[in-house]
Amino acid sequence: MDDDRHRRGWVVAGARENTAAIEAFAEKLRALKGNTSHSFESIARRTGVSRSTLHRYCSGKGVPAEFATVERFARCCRADRADLTELHRLWVLASEPLHLPADPAAAEDAEQPVAAPPPPATDEPAPGDPTAGTSGEPAAPAAGGSATPEETAAAGARRRLPALVLALVLLVGAVVTVAALVGDRQDDGTRDDAATPSGAVAGAEEQRALLSHPCDEPITMGRHDGCVEELQELLVERGLPMVVDAQFGPETLRRVTAFQVLAGLGVNGVVGDETKVALYESDVVVETPDEEEMAALIRELFPGEEADTAVAVAACATKFDPLYVLGNENGTRNWGLFQISDSRLNDLRSTPLEALDWETNIRLAHRLWEPEQSFEHWSFCFAGIDRVREEMAARENGERAGEE
DSSP, X not given: OHHHHHHHHHHHHXXXXXXXXXXXXXXXXXXXXXXXXXXXXXXXXXXXXXXXHHXXXXXTSXXXXXXXXXXXXXHHTTOOHHHHHHHHHHHHHHHSOOOOOSOHHHHHHHHSOOOOOOOOOOSSOOTTOTTOOSSSOOOOOOTTOOOOHHHHXXXXXXXXXXXXXXXXXXXHHHHHHHHHHHOOSSTTOOXXXXXXXXXXXXXHHHTOGGGSTTSOSOBOTTOBSHXXXXXXXXXXXXXXXXXXOSBOOHHHHHHHHXXXXXXXXXXXXXXXXXXXXXXXXXXXXXXXXXXXXXXXXXXXXXXXXXXHHHHHHHHHHHSSOTTOEEEOTTSOEEETTTTEEHHHHHHTTOOHXXXXXXXXXXXXXXXXXXXXXXXXXXXXXXXXXXXXXXXXXXXXXXXXXHHO
16 A cells, blocks of 8 residues: 555656646746737747647647747747747756656565565474474474465465556556647647637637737727737638738728728728727628639620720729729728729719629629710729730730640
8 A cells, every 4th residue: 555655646746747847838838929919820820830739838738749839939929049948948848758667666675675585395394393294295384373485475466466456557547647738749730629618718818819908909000010910811811812911001901991891880991899809700701703703794794895995994993803992082982893982882872882792893883884885984094094905915915825
């Protein structure tokens, strides 16, 4: 029983020490993560590791198999040299396996002096023993006498068997526990965290970086930081293509305005709480067609050479961007593929939401053209329409040459 208690104490102490090292490593990761506005999903895209795997590392449920993963995470969080040095030390301690001896009880026994075994039994009678038989059979032990060495060894083995079984069970349990703490040794990111209430809340908070410091204030034109980068990535995920450069410029303003219309929000180009929540929770997902598909519908509606002009106007106005929104000095806006203004939409009894649908926008443009069969509504394109046609023709010729 002393061996069993020793074994249990050794395992608990070792596991406790390993768990403390893993938690210290995780705490350092959380501290670095707290110094940046990047969400787990944003960091995951930069490190090549899934969001759930990164969350497992930061919550102390796993340790990366390679320090390269930790270094990518740290650099994404703008860690300095001192942070990297400390992270490496903590990673080494956290990833060190728990070494368990095969039989600590046996090791203790080996350190104790071993008593000499009793002398072997003999058939020879002791000198002067008148009771010894003369037929060559050994004398029977007296009642209450000591057992033979063989009996003593067998009894000892029977006593030690339960202890050895218990030690083996504890060993297996400790190995399984340590394996679970260390986690998956491959950064493939295919396993999700265990579903616990605290983990779910933490994950939800981490995925909503725009609603927490330092992104909790309205985001407007001119801002340049990780909050804008998170905003741009969310817009891209919603199907509004753009360059993710962390700068809130004209392109970001156009995409924000389009998203606000698509999500049924108030349109002001400012990313406040309502827009932020919608970016995380709304079901808006835009599927943008390619240029050939849009040009095909234009040619189907506009006749003859007018179709070529209409295609050139769309290329001039928005470069075939069906989600293009342009603000005017008087506070009005132009919408979609053919840049139909608020006043024209009012005349056509249509809305910005309909104008951001590329098929509807083409049909609205055809309705504007049809009465006079004129493109006067797009006179701003006349000066460059010949150049646009030349560019389109050159591109088509190049594509044909490539196919041949």
